[in-house]
Each structure stands twice: as structure tokens, then as C-alpha cells.
Amino acid sequence: MNNISAGTCEPPLIESYEALLLRGSESASPRTSFDGEVAEQCELPLIDLADLRRGGEARRACAGAMARAASEWGFFQVANHGISARAFAEMRREQKLLFGAPFEAKVSSGVLNNSYRWGNPTATSVKQFLWSEAFHVSLAKIPHETCSYGYGYGDSSSLGVAVDKLAAAMSALARTLAGVLAENLGYTGNGFPVNCDDKTCFLRLNRYPPCPFAPETFGLMPHTDSDFLTVLHQDHIGGLHLMKDSEWVAVAPNPDVLVVNIGDLFQAWSNDTYKSVEHKVIANKKRERYSIAYFLCPSYDSPIGSCKKPSLYKDFTFGEFREQVQDDVKRFGYKVGLPRFLL
Numbered sequence: 218m219n220n221i222s223a224g225t226c227e228p229p230l231i232e233s234y235e236a237l238l239l240r241g242s243e244s245a246s247p248r249t250s251f252d253g254e255v256a257e258q259c260e261l262p263l264i265d266l267a268d269l270r271r272g273g274e275a276r277r278a279c280a281g282a283m284a285r286a287a288s289e290w291g292f293f294q295v296a297n298h299g300i301s302a303r304a305f306a307e308m309r310r311e312q313k314l315l316f317g318a319p320f321e322a323k324v325s326s327g328v329l330n331n332s333y334r335w336g337n338p339t340a341t342s343v344k345q346f347l348w349s350e351a352f353h354v355s356l357a358k359i360p361h362e363t364c365s366y367g368y369g370y371g372d373s374s375s376l377g378v379a380v381d382k383l384a385a386a387m388s389a390l391a392r393t394l395a396g397v398l399a400e401n402l403g404y405t406g407n408g409f410p411v412n413c414d415d416k417t418c419f420l421r422l423n424r425y426p427p428c429p430f431a432p433e434t435f436g437l438m439p440h441t442d443s444d445f446l447t448v449l450h451q452d453h454i455g456g457l458h459l460m461k462d463s464e465w466v467a468v469a470p471n472p473d474v475l476v477v478n479i480g481d482l483f484q485a486w487s488n489d490t491y492k493s494v495e496h497k498v499i500a501n502k503k504r505e506r507y508s509i510a511y512f513l514c515p516s517y518d519s520p521i522g523s524c525k526k527p528s529l530y531k532d533f534t535f536g537e538f539r540e541q542v543q544d545d546v547k548r549f550g551y552k553v554g555l556p557r558f559l560l
């Protein structure tokens with residue numbers, strides 16, 4: 218990393234990739250290696266949230282369709298979601314400025330609470346390399362002074378405002394969707410998930426630079442999300458793939474809708490009724506791609522529990538789940554996830 222010239226905004230992906238190639242180790246586990254097949258494009262189930270607001274039979278049908286998609290696909294798209302195109306455009310503008318800042322500034326200026334990541338520091342072969350950079354922002358605190366990254370790029374107030382505004386809108390939407398899905402399984406409590414507020418969640422700003430080794434390279438490796446539910450806004454480039462009936466399928470990109478997926482915690486709480494499905498991003502040779510993900514998470518000390526007895530899973534808190542995931546990634550190079558907690 219010593220040969221980075223001042224002002225270069227790109228992380229040293231090529232250098233790191235080539236260093237891994239030189240190491241020549243092909244020890245990637247089979248579950249993380251690229252299979253080289255071009256996946257078919259699919260249309261995810263599309264849920265019109267205007268029906269939810271209509272109430273009565275329209276709401277019931279909408280909730281039913283959402284629950285079906287959550288159990289058959291683990292994924293769906295929502296239209297008429299109520300978040301303005303302007304809020305996404307403003308965030309995207311800030312996102313582009315932020316990723317356009319010098320690499321050194323992204324790494325060391327402390328911007329967005331030191332949440333910058335790039336590549337895959339634990340990769341032992343090119344099959345595990347990630348052609349992406351991201352700010353994985355805990356919403357516990359985004360003090361506005363950490364929104365400044367100097368070098369004359371961007372200014373603290375507009376980045377902070379865009380993050381706050383979008384996080385609030387995505388939070389409200391994620392909670393509404395989680396509430397409807399929980400209600401569908403008989404939940405009658407107030408607000409779902411419990412112990413979840415604006416400060417326990419995460420916002421992730423992703424950028425996938427053009428990749429000379431595409432499409433044989435991951436932007437993001439196959440994974441499931443360690444949360445209750447994720448809401449994703451992507452641009453028009455495409456690259457997101459998900460596992461459907463044991464095959465990878467590509468999600469047709471549509472910036473006018475949001476992609477929603479069930480996370481591990483919802484799968485556990487729903488006793489496997491809703492599915493936390495593996496997904497990945499394939500890098501693109503020519504075009505850069507941006508996405509924004511909101512992760513609906515409870516506080517670390519929250520017991521996840523189950524809506525049905527007997528539960529398929531041991532009792533665990535979100536903190537215990539995260540710790541186990543981190544331990545497994547350190548020990549094996551990949552996340553084991555929910556199977557660790559099966560009874």
C-alpha cells in the first residue's frame with residue numbers, strides 16, 4: 218500500500234489482487250468460489266406498497282403476497298415505497314463525492330466514524346477477493362464532525378444531512394415491512410422488531426469499481442445478511458444475484474423500486490418460515506456500480522426468540538450471533554451463520 222500517490226481515490230484493488238495471484242494459493246472454500254456460469258435474469262416478486270396504505274382487503278392481499286415472497290424467495294421488490302427519488306439522488310451525489318475523495322482520506326480521516334472498508338483483508342486467494350469499497354455506518358452515532366473528510370471534497374453538513382434523512386426514511390420503511398411480516402405470523406406486540414431503534418441499525422454505502430477481471434470476480438461474496446431485514450437501493454448497472462431453488466439468478470436492476478431481503482434474525486424468529494437467502498454481487502468490467510443498504514438490527518443484548526414453539530434454534534442474542542459470525546470468519550474464512558444455532 219506504499220505506492221499510493223496522493224490524491225488517488227481508487228483503493229489499491231489491482232495491486233492486492235495481483236499479490237494474491239502471485240501467492241498462487243487456490244485454497245478458496247468451494248462455497249465461496251466463482252462458478253463461471255452466467256446466471257439468468259429474474260423478476261423478483263413486486264409488491265405495491267400503495268395497497269398497504271389502502272387498508273382492508275387490499276392491505277391483506279399485499280401482506281399475503283409479501284409473506285409469500287419472504288418464504289419462497291427471501292427477496293422481493295417494493296414499488297410506491299414512499300421514499301422520494303430526490304432523497305436517493307441527494308445521497309448518491311454525496312456518495313459519489315465521498316468515494317471520489319483520496320483513498321488516504323477515506324481510510325484515515327475518520328469520516329463516517331472510520332467505517333471505510335475495501336477489498337477483502339482476509340482473502341487467501343483471488344476467488345475470495347472483493348472488488349468493492351464501502352462505508353458500513355453504525356447509526357449509533359454519526360456525529361456531524363465525522364462527515365468531513367477534508368481535501369476540499371464535500372462538506373460535512375451536506376453528507377450528514379443526506380445520511381440522516383435517508384436513514385430515517387429507510388428505517389421507517391424497514392420497520393413497516395418487518396411489522397407487516399411479523400403480524401402475518403401472528404405477532405400482536407407494539408413495533409417489530411423489539412429493542413430496535415434508529416441507533417441500533419446500519420447504513421452501508423457500496424461502490425463497485427469497474428473490474429478488469431470481471432465477471433470472474435466478486436463485488437461481494439455469497440452471504441446472508443445478519444439482520445432482520447435489509448432494504449436496498451441500487452442503480453441501473455446490475456450485478457446482484459441471489460440463490461433461488463439452488464441456482465444463482467441475476468436481479469434485474471431497477472432504481473425506481475427497492476429490493477428487500479430477509480436476514481438471518483428474521484429467519485430464526487419466524488422459525489424458518491421466512492428465508493434468509495444467499496446473495497452476491499458480480500463485478501462489472503466497464504461500469505462502476507453504486508448501492509445503498511439499510512440493515513434493520515436490534516440492540517446487541519436483544520434475545521431473538523421465535524414466534525413458534527418448539528423453536529428450531531437455541532436462544533441467542535444478536536450480540537452472540539455477531540460474535541459467532543466474527544469468530545467463524547476468523548477461523549474458517551467464511552460465515553457459518555444460523556446453522557450454528559440450530560437445536
Ligand SMILES: O=C(O)CCC(=O)C(=O)O
Pocket residue numbers: 421423437442449451456457496498507508509510
Ligand atoms: O450491492 C448490492 O446489490 C448488495 C449489497 C449487499 O448485499 C450488502 O451490502 O449486504
Ligand SMILES: [Fe+2]
Pocket residue numbers: 440441442496
Ligand atoms: Fe447483503
